[in-house]
Amino acid sequence: MRSIRIGSGAGYSGDRIEPAVELAEKGDIDYLVFECLGERTVALAQQARMKNPDAGYDPLLEDRMRAVLPVCASKGIKIVTNMGAANPLAAARRTAEIAKSLGLPSLRIAAVIGDDVLDACKDGDLPIMEFDGTIRQLGNRLLSANAYLGAGPMADALHAGADIVITGRASDPALFLAPMIHAFGWAMDDWNLLGQGTVAGHLLECAGQITGGYFADPGYKDIPDLARLGFPIGEVGADGSLVITKVAGSGGAVTAQTCKEQLLYEVHDPAKYLQPDVVADFSQVRVEEIAPDRVRVSGGRGTRRTDTLKVSVGYVDSYIGEGQISYAGPGALARGRLALDIVRERLKLTGVQSSELRFDLIGVDSLHGAEVSARANEPYEIRVRVAGRTESLREAVRIGNEVETLYTNGPAAGGGVTKSARDVVAVASVLLPRDLAKPSVRFVEA
């Protein structure tokens, strides 16, 4: 039976680069996938593109491509990535320039375009899923609307001979499903194969999270050599059989436990994992260690895809202002609480306009709130944090300022103030009738 080996070279936009080089050099892989597009990254990239039409793709595109292109070209490893962000065509052109500068002019580079569905969403004035309102009601706060495309266009690009496929918004598992569809000729209505392929893609898409990252807990879940964490490889057979492994000698571990945790990561109903190409069913999946760092994962299934595509809508939500200050030693907690009381009163006295405020004691209750944290002991040092949501940057700045003035006006021995104010680009979702998205593939010459 035919099989392919797919390496996962990045689990988010800022991820480590050398594990991908290690995969390409020593992983005996056929495909290298980089998943680099977070929920709101496209919206931020769209802002960059509005300022410069040649911008709007992943800021690390150049570093990643320069690092892996020579070895990928020499070994015939194909690359699939969503580093196109808000501008896949510009990313493809830039990659072509890089390939040329590295003496690799024969690489065939394809961009998948058409995930930008802003106009279709506006035309339909689609309702927003997370809150009451429609697309048009966002007015000039609306930045972007990008559909989660499926694997089809990427598989088409591979079929047409692409060595490198660069897409914008696509479902993360679809980046991995595309090579399987291309290599094995899976039918786009073979729901069980697409479901099992989605299991593979889902397990691989966060890279180090299945090889021991986001996992280690000393004394309970020990993982060797996290500083040299190896990224995962999926060995996929034409029948959907799957083994997760990694490069021999790299850091980390692939175990039944790491695979089970990642299987449920960001999953709601495991029997209905909605994807553009299939409704995947993870509920019957089995996980089995067959050798050190080799785990067999089977039992993924699927049912017919839905008639809509999820669209990620980026918009300017608000502004957030924040300030922090530290206290230590005897009485640190009491001084921290006093500091919070002072800032709370000052924000009222000075009339800072905010719709939501948050008062944290980092080291005490900032992560899980006062109730969950109530049984904890008093720490040696604590950090006061005040954050607030405002309608303007100017108001946001005032929040951090009220923390800063604690230096000379607040409790004893407060130090290490930091403050910030920023605009908040948030994302919401709409469902777009599938046929209104019209993805296509464009080749760019190196």
Place this chain on the structure above:
Amino acid sequence: MVKLREIAHSRTGDKGNTSNISVIAYEEKHYPLLKAQVTSERVKAHFSGVVEGEVVRYELPNIAGLNFVMTQTLGGGVTRSLALDAHGKSLSSALLELEIDDTGL
């Protein structure tokens, strides 16, 4: 009594304003304990002040795991939250504090 941490491991994921936490038995024989004692109601009570929506539990006997989906939990959504841990990635550690009655094991 033992802490949940002694018999299970856990990971948090996020989507919008919803957090999900997996709870997976280290050993299959402990899965019935998880099923009986780590209920949606208990998880919701444990996260008092954190979860403002509902807690729905899904069972995965093949991997001896449970998946808890908690709505209205992430400060209005990961991309707009005022929280330090906007993703709620640290929540799984709080759940592992649950007390489990292991009498008879």
